[in-house]
Amino acid sequence: MKKEQDLQTLFAQGNYEKLKVEADRLLKINASNYDAMNALAVAYKNLGNTNKAREIFEKLINLDLKKDFVYSNAGNFFLNIGNVDQALKCHHHAVKLNPKNVNSLDSIGLALSNMGKDLEAIEFYKKSLKINNSNEYSHHNIGNSYRNLEKYKEASTHYELSTRNLSKCQQLECIYHLNDIEGFYTKLDIQSKNYHPHPLAATLSAHASIRFEKEDNYSFCNNPFDFIYSSNLFELEDFDETLIKNVFEVFNKSKINKKKQSLLKNGYQSSGNIFLINEEPIKKIEKIITNQIEIYKRKLSHFNSTLISKWPKDYNLYGWLIVMNKGGRLTGHMHKEGWLSGAIYLEMPDKTETNDGDIAFSLHGSNYPSDGKSFREEILEINKGDIVLFPSSLFHATIPFSSEQKRITFAFDIIPNDID
Ligand SMILES: [Fe+2]
CATH class of the missing domain: 2.60.120.620 (q2cbj1_9rhob like domain)
Structure with a gap:
């Protein structure tokens, strides 16, 4: 138990070099320790050794373990490297093993949105939000899918529930599309006062300044x-x-x-x-x-x-x-x-x-x-x-x-x- 906690602590600290060393040590004691294999794959992924990470994730998913996190981690990895088909297989399997795996539900949504299937993606984000309604990433992602479908009001409602800078800028864009000029400038003011400068807010501010013949006061690059x-x-x-x-x-x-x-x-x-x-x-x-x-x-x-x-x-x-x-x-x-x-x-x-x-x-x-x-x-x-x-x-x-x-x-x- 202590050993598993060690791996989790090193992962939580983002100390991937040590995580790799510790996982290697545990695998020398027991080559079929799947927690250590999973940790080693995650360590290699974060250290940029994609080939090694792929090798271990492929080995792990072929072991047919009944552990949803193994498939969820593998799915995240395959999605990062652009192997969407493989990512979807892994995440669906993780959800089959644990229907409450929020990471896999969200990732299926992301993969579907990637394929242009936003209506289907929204269904998975909704399932995820039903389990955890305060997950900012799920609100951000469902907002993106609604925005792709030009449902700006629905998108804006979800972006409101995420504190991320990008969510606030995406919301600003939705309000701009909805022609709510007052709402737009109020939100732009809040973004520029409370958040780091963002290129999307800069784009919108520059566009609005021409459209409404106002001064562009947003600080990014003036010309x-x-x-x-x-x-x-x-x-x-x-x-x-x-x-x-x-x-x-x-x-x-x-x-x-x-x-x-x-x-x-x-x-x-x-x-x-x-x-x-x-x-x-x-x-x-x-x-x-x-x-x-x-x-x-x-x-x-x-x-x-x-x-x-x-x-x-x-x-x-x-x-x-x-x-x-x-x-x-x-x-x-x-x-x-x-x-x-x-x-x-x-x-x-x-x-x-x-x-x-x-x-x-x-x-x-x-x-x-x-x-x-x-x-x-x-x-x-x-x-x-x-x-x-x-x-x-x-x-x-x-x-x-x-x-x-x-x-x-x-x-x-x-x-x-x-x-x-
Ligand atoms: Fe481009």
Whole structure:
């Protein structure tokens, strides 16, 4: 009993190195100690050793244990790495063993929402809330599904029950869609006074300032177009055709599912975080991005902006691939969970028209009501090997192209861990 508690304490402390050592020690005494196996897999997952974590989770789920937490943890892992089918199997099994497993109920909801099945997702979140009605994450997630379905009132009611910064910003967006101008400015004021600056609140404030002809007082980056950076990696970094080929090979052999993306036409997006793939080509891309971000920060440090001055101290890189075929396009959107967003263009189609496949930045997007006002837009020319970095608050869209060649983007976000 003491030994199990030790594992749980180390897990709760986030001390994954020690958790790994302790789990290893217990497995030497008894190789079939499933608590230790589970702890070892969780430790490897959090230490970034995805291959080892996968190996142990796969072994564990094949043991056919009657322990729901084993399947729940495995399901979380598979969802993180983008293997949605496997994640769903694990979480459904966990719920079969324990119908009150809130984590698995929520995760099934997340996976279904990922697949564009928000109506079904809502049913699972409701089951989870029936067990624990004060779970902020469940309220946030069900809010997201209602928002995806454009049921803004229902979404807003659930976001109200979560204290997370992102929930408050999502709620602000719902109120904006509902054309409640007074409610919008009241909530914007509360967010800016009580929470860390957030790109979504910045986007909304900038949009509303044009729509209602008011001053934009939100502090993030006052002129986001000044904060767009691009450079060609073939000229600067350790980046070549071999690396591009190797990234595709790694991607194709990892069992990553495609994610439903309503904004994306004639293309698909990968699920999960590509940086969790523990392979050399992905590590190389990560290093290139990290170098470029440092250059970006230095180049833009002369601007007086919250974007640079309140740069997150603790953040994760989250990456995914976007593959587009002829006619492919991604309509205007911004990255709500990011701080800085970016893309590396691994393949670009030949241009038939001047701006084919280029990126258009704008202050307008996400089907926000515009009241006939005009919003600034700028097109940036994109070539193969380009890296582009920009504030996550800025809307961007892909200009459709007519070439038969694919347009393949390695997209990424800096996701702060301290602004939630
Ligand atoms: Fe994007």
